Amino acid sequence: MAEAVTPRADDYSQWYNDVVRKGKLADNSPARGCMIIRPNGMALWENMRDELDRMFKDTGHENFYFPIFIPERFMEREAEHVEGFAKECAVVTHSRLTQDEEGNLIPDPESKLGENYIVRPTSETIIWDTYSKWIQSYRDLPLLYNQWANVVRWEMRPRLFLRTAEFLWQEGHTAHATKEEAIEETERMLDVYTTFAEDYMAMPVHQGTKSESERFPGAVDTYCIEALMQDGKALQAGTSHFLGQNFAKAFDCTFTDENNEETYVWATSWGVSTRLIGGLIMTHSDDQGLVLPPKLAPHQVVIVPIYFNDDQKTDVLAACERIQEELADAGVTVKMDDDDTQSPGWKFNEYELQGVPVRLAIGPRDLENDNVELARRDTREKTIVPQAGIAERVSDLLDEIQTSLYTQAKERRKERTHTVDDYDAFREVIDEDGGFVWAHWDGSAETEERIQEETGATIRLLPLDREDGESGEDMLTGEPSEGRVLFAKAY
Amino acid sequence: MAEAVTPRADDYSQWYNDVVRKGKLADNSPARGCMIIRPNGMALWENMRDELDRMFKDTGHENFYFPIFIPERFMEREAEHVEGFAKECAVVTHSRLTQDEEGNLIPDPESKLGENYIVRPTSETIIWDTYSKWIQSYRDLPLLYNQWANVVRWEMRPRLFLRTAEFLWQEGHTAHATKEEAIEETERMLDVYTTFAEDYMAMPVHQGTKSESERFPGAVDTYCIEALMQDGKALQAGTSHFLGQNFAKAFDCTFTDENNEETYVWATSWGVSTRLIGGLIMTHSDDQGLVLPPKLAPHQVVIVPIYFNDDQKTDVLAACERIQEELADAGVTVKMDDDDTQSPGWKFNEYELQGVPVRLAIGPRDLENDNVELARRDTREKTIVPQAGIAERVSDLLDEIQTSLYTQAKERRKERTHTVDDYDAFREVIDEDGGFVWAHWDGSAETEERIQEETGATIRLLPLDREDGESGEDMLTGEPSEGRVLFAKAY
Numbered sequence: 001m002a003e004a005v006t007p008r009a010d011d012y013s014q015w016y017n018d019v020v021r022k023g024k025l026a027d028n029s030p031a032r033g034c035m036i037i038r039p040n041g042m043a044l045w046e047n048m049r050d051e052l053d054r055m056f057k058d059t060g061h062e063n064f065y066f067p068i069f070i071p072e073r074f075m076e077r078e079a080e081h082v083e084g085f086a087k088e089c090a091v092v093t094h095s096r097l098t099q100d101e102e103g104n105l106i107p108d109p110e111s112k113l114g115e116n117y118i119v120r121p122t123s124e125t126i127i128w129d130t131y132s133k134w135i136q137s138y139r140d141l142p143l144l145y146n147q148w149a150n151v152v153r154w155e156m157r158p159r160l161f162l163r164t165a166e167f168l169w170q171e172g173h174t175a176h177a178t179k180e181e182a183i184e185e186t187e188r189m190l191d192v193y194t195t196f197a198e199d200y201m202a203m204p205v206h207q208g209t210k211s212e213s214e215r216f217p218g219a220v221d222t223y224c225i226e227a228l229m230q231d232g233k234a235l236q237a238g239t240s241h242f243l244g245q246n247f248a249k250a251f252d253c254t255f256t257d258e259n260n261e262e263t264y265v266w267a268t269s270w271g272v273s274t275r276l277i278g279g280l281i282m283t284h285s286d287d288q289g290l291v292l293p294p295k296l297a298p299h300q301v302v303i304v305p306i307y308f309n310d311d312q313k314t315d316v317l318a319a320c321e322r323i324q325e326e327l328a329d330a331g332v333t334v335k336m337d338d339d340d341t342q343s344p345g346w347k348f349n350e351y352e353l354q355g356v357p358v359r360l361a362i363g364p365r366d367l368e369n370d371n372v373e374l375a376r377r378d379t380r381e382k383t384i385v386p387q388a389g390i391a392e393r394v395s396d397l398l399d400e401i402q403t404s405l406y407t408q409a410k411e412r413r414k415e416r417t418h419t420v421d422d423y424d425a426f427r428e429v430i431d432e433d434g435g436f437v438w439a440h441w442d443g444s445a446e447t448e449e450r451i452q453e454e455t456g457a458t459i460r461l462l463p464l465d466r467e468d469g470e471s472g473e474d475m476l477t478g479e480p481s482e483g484r485v486l487f488a489k490a491y
Numbered sequence: 492m493a494e495a496v497t498p499r500a501d502d503y504s505q506w507y508n509d510v511v512r513k514g515k516l517a518d519n520s521p522a523r524g525c526m527i528i529r530p531n532g533m534a535l536w537e538n539m540r541d542e543l544d545r546m547f548k549d550t551g552h553e554n555f556y557f558p559i560f561i562p563e564r565f566m567e568r569e570a571e572h573v574e575g576f577a578k579e580c581a582v583v584t585h586s587r588l589t590q591d592e593e594g595n596l597i598p599d600p601e602s603k604l605g606e607n608y609i610v611r612p613t614s615e616t617i618i619w620d621t622y623s624k625w626i627q628s629y630r631d632l633p634l635l636y637n638q639w640a641n642v643v644r645w646e647m648r649p650r651l652f653l654r655t656a657e658f659l660w661q662e663g664h665t666a667h668a669t670k671e672e673a674i675e676e677t678e679r680m681l682d683v684y685t686t687f688a689e690d691y692m693a694m695p696v697h698q699g700t701k702s703e704s705e706r707f708p709g710a711v712d713t714y715c716i717e718a719l720m721q722d723g724k725a726l727q728a729g730t731s732h733f734l735g736q737n738f739a740k741a742f743d744c745t746f747t748d749e750n751n752e753e754t755y756v757w758a759t760s761w762g763v764s765t766r767l768i769g770g771l772i773m774t775h776s777d778d779q780g781l782v783l784p785p786k787l788a789p790h791q792v793v794i795v796p797i798y799f800n801d802d803q804k805t806d807v808l809a810a811c812e813r814i815q816e817e818l819a820d821a822g823v824t825v826k827m828d829d830d831d832t833q834s835p836g837w838k839f840n841e842y843e844l845q846g847v848p849v850r851l852a853i854g855p856r857d858l859e860n861d862n863v864e865l866a867r868r869d870t871r872e873k874t875i876v877p878q879a880g881i882a883e884r885v886s887d888l889l890d891e892i893q894t895s896l897y898t899q900a901k902e903r904r905k906e907r908t909h910t911v912d913d914y915d916a917f918r919e920v921i922d923e924d925g926g927f928v929w930a931h932w933d934g935s936a937e938t939e940e941r942i943q944e945e946t947g948a949t950i951r952l953l954p955l956d957r958e959d960g961e962s963g964e965d966m967l968t969g970e971p972s973e974g975r976v977l978f979a980k981a982y
Contacts, residue, residue: 027621029557029558029617029621030562030565030617030620030621031558031559031560031561031562031608031617034558034559034560035558036555036556036557036558036621037555037556038555039553039554039555039636041555042553042554042555042556043553043554045556046554062530062533062534063530063533063534063537064527064528064529064530064532064533065527065528065532065533065536065659066520066527067520067522067525067526067527067657068522068525068559068610068641068643068657069522069525069581069643069656069657070522071521071522072588072596073596074521075588075596076595076596082588082596086587086588086589086596087587087588088586088587089585089586089587089588090560090583090585090586090608091583091584091585091586091587091588091598091602092581092582092583092584092610093582093583093584093585093598094580094581094582094584095579095580095581095582095645096577096578096579096580096582096645097563097566097573097577097578097580097582097609098577104567105563105564105566105567105573105577106607107582107584107607111582116597116598117522117581118588119559119583119610126520126521126522129521130518130520130521130527139832145530149641150559150640150641152559152560154586154587165560166558166559166560168556341630
């Protein structure tokens with residue numbers, strides 16, 4: 001093999017980096033903690049963006065765009081918000097560079113800003129400042145808007161896609177006349193994220209709400225989806241916040257309701273980011289590199305022609321082109337790699353690393369027999385199949401791979417999900433197997449903190465719908481618990 | 492009328508602001524010089540982006556994404572580049588906010604960065620630093636990449652879309668083995684921009700190269716397209732730069748060619764931005780507000796139901812929905828506005844301000860006669876037409892509007908294009924009529940500067956293909972000229 005990735009069992013963290021790099025998804029950059037998203041990674045993100053965008057529009061949302069710079073004073077308006085974000089802000093203080101006496105570039109002291117700007121870590125403040133101008137009457141409501149943008153949160157321990165100083169994301173910001181409507185919106189968008197994660201990413205998720213300590217700074221309630229990675233750690237994959245009237249109060253955003261009374265507006269915000277790519281990688285990829293679900297793969301199929309002389313070349317390429325066209329007509333995204341400077345073996349390896357779901361190869365013998373070699377990336381099975389009916393066969397196979405990836409991920413999650421009642425058992429499970437653990441919790445921040453300190457596990461979510469009879473006793477304190485919550489170590 | 496825009500003749504600049512605001516395209520923001528792009532403006536930009544992106548992909552390009560932060564030291568590497576951009580940079584100097592003794596938020600002095608970052612004004616430096624790692628051999632070439640991104644250039648006199656501190660754009664960055672190939676790419680992308688401007692924006696443009704004084708900082712040659720606005724001023728609508736080996740040398744980016752010799756890589760970069768929206772507005776809009784070409788309009792058709800009681804409402808809405816479906820099936824993007832809280836008259840005015848190309852209205856009498864009222868935004872003509880065959884009629888009309896907008900803009904440009912040989916005549920034309928002026932220039936920066944100082948006009952471009960016999964004498968100095976160049980006052 002020309003290149004391989006470090007096996008998961010040897011060094012999971014190195015495996016992840018290898019998959020990202022050898023899959024040509026992203027690189028580190030000279031700007032500390034920021035990543036370069038390479039064409040393969042960007043094509044994947046664009047597919048994710050387009051599907052999500054369609055789902056947002058189907059639920060009545062439109063896109064807008066707010067400035068990247070947030071006036072420093074805006075951050076002070078919502079107390080929890082500034083507390084949450086002030087420690088990881090990129091601060092713009094000057095508007096010009098100049099040369100010092102030694103000829104080095106420095107910020108021009110004369111260009112020092114009267115008011116500093118921070119590069120947006122999220123946009124609630126600047127958006128709610130504007131909503132207070134856009135909203136006067138109940139007729140102006142609801143506002144159902146979203147933006148696709150880059151945001152910056154200074155990261156001390158960056159990891160490609162999972163934690164980067166700059167990342168790409170979308171942030172929805174909606175304004176409503178009633179509390180009920182805002183909560184409904186919060187839950188609707190959580191469902192959209194769930195559908196996207198499960199049906200497109202083939203990544204099973206649990207839905208729930210966060211405990212107070214993990215809530216978004218400024219939110220009344222943070223809803224989330226949580227997925228389980230192959231190393232037994234959880235990944236928060238999307239959040240949808242019910243913001244109550246907190247930002248409306250901070251930015252004095254009121255409206256006249258149908259009874260002619262002045263009321264504060266109700267708010268939600270919700271977001272997913274390029275972090276999802278990290279989740280996608282750690283859900284499906286293996287020791288041969290990236291594995292991508294067909295619904296999101298930039299190329300669903302790659303065709304590799306094989307020939308040993310010019311006569312063969314002409315015929316093989318003609319057959320490949322014919323199949324390429326058939327597949328494209330059937331709506332399959334297909335790439336043909338007829339690059340002469342690389343061997344078929346090199347290409348096989350390369351497209352495995354890049355996670356292309358299906359590979360077709362055609363050589364002189366296949367041509368003689370009207371066959372084609374078909375290899376699926378997820379199971380690495382190869383079969384020889386007739387060229388006739390290839391488009392339908394491949395379409396069916398792509399569906400099968402999509403379903404199979406989801407089923408397998410769900411199976412893995414099931415194997416690593418535990419229910420425990422005893423704190424010693426809990427510690428043992430967290431230490432030895434990791435995974436999701438359902439356990440009783442008394443609802444206090446102190447207990448939560450102690451469990452985190454002692455085991456490294458955090459409460460990932462409180463499930464949305466608790467059934468009756470789920471009450472019990474906190475595994476640590478023995479205090480009453482209203483139902484089990486989901487624990488795990490997390491990214 | 493509920494709202495109208497200031498007539499162009501009264502105050503062109505106010506007219507422009509009114510069209511932007513009342514068309515709900517954009518607003519000023521609390522971040523100085525940055526704009527809020529409203530949903531109408533964003534939908535328009537997304538349509539422009541999607542068409543351009545398709546054209547970039549059809550010419551072999553892929554998207555990637557580079558960090559928003561550029562290390563300060565990178566700016567020093569290319570002398571002209573730093574000269575061109577250092578004076579308008581947002582400089583990030585701290586990574587944290589904290590509170591001072593009085594409780595005010597300030598940049599935490601302890602978070603002062605060892606190296607400052609600038610928010611990208613353009614990305615040649617950070618990209619060529621990376622290309623020097625990606626490129627070793629001629630086999631790695633060409634690299635044909637593009638990114639869609641936000642950039643920041645501090646603006647002293649901001650105007651929505653035309654000059655904003657932050658704007659959205661795309662920047663293509665390509666790397667080539669030979670000079671010829673790089674120049675070919677530069678010209679290819681200029682053609683892509685030209686096709687987009689003329690066929691989609693219905694905005695006629697001239698192609699050419701810039702004089703040295705107007706070149707992109709770091710470029711060997713800057714190609715551009717220039718359009719004429721309704722006030723007789725020119726707008727640079729897109730640029731494509733042949734960068735030679737300047738950035739390759741600055742970032743030590745070499746490759747081993749087929750003869751095993753080490754050579755510097757050849758470069759291009761090319762970009763268009765949200766500034767195009769300013770050009771679109773000033774090409775087509777009128778004293779009733781925005782006028783949009785059908786190929787880019789977020790909604791090509793709006794349907795307004797008219798009724799005076801509930802019985803009528805049921806029937807009218809049913810007819811409107813049927814027509815909406817017919818149009819959608821024909822590939823027309825259509826919006827039905829059945830909002831009960833606004834009158835038809837208010838809606839008529841609103842969608843004129845928003846520039847929707849075609850408006851359909853159906854009232855009880857139309858229903859009786861199986862008719863529909865059809866109004867086109869560009870000419871404001873109304874006609875009563877049969878409901879039967881409405882989809883085909885509307886599709887044809889949209890094509891006709893698209894063509895007509897282009898023809899009219901070209902006609903206006905022709906009327907305001909002058910050819911002069913005499914400097915007094917030149918001054919008079921520039922002063923009194925504005926517009927494009929073809930005149931002889933001796934090629935010297937001094938003459939160019941003097942003309943600009945005395946008349947306010949700049950050289951917009953040197954035409955790409957000069958025919959024989961076009962030589963003459965500079966209108967100001969009488970020195971020999973190789974051919975006429977295009978002058979105008981410009982945005």
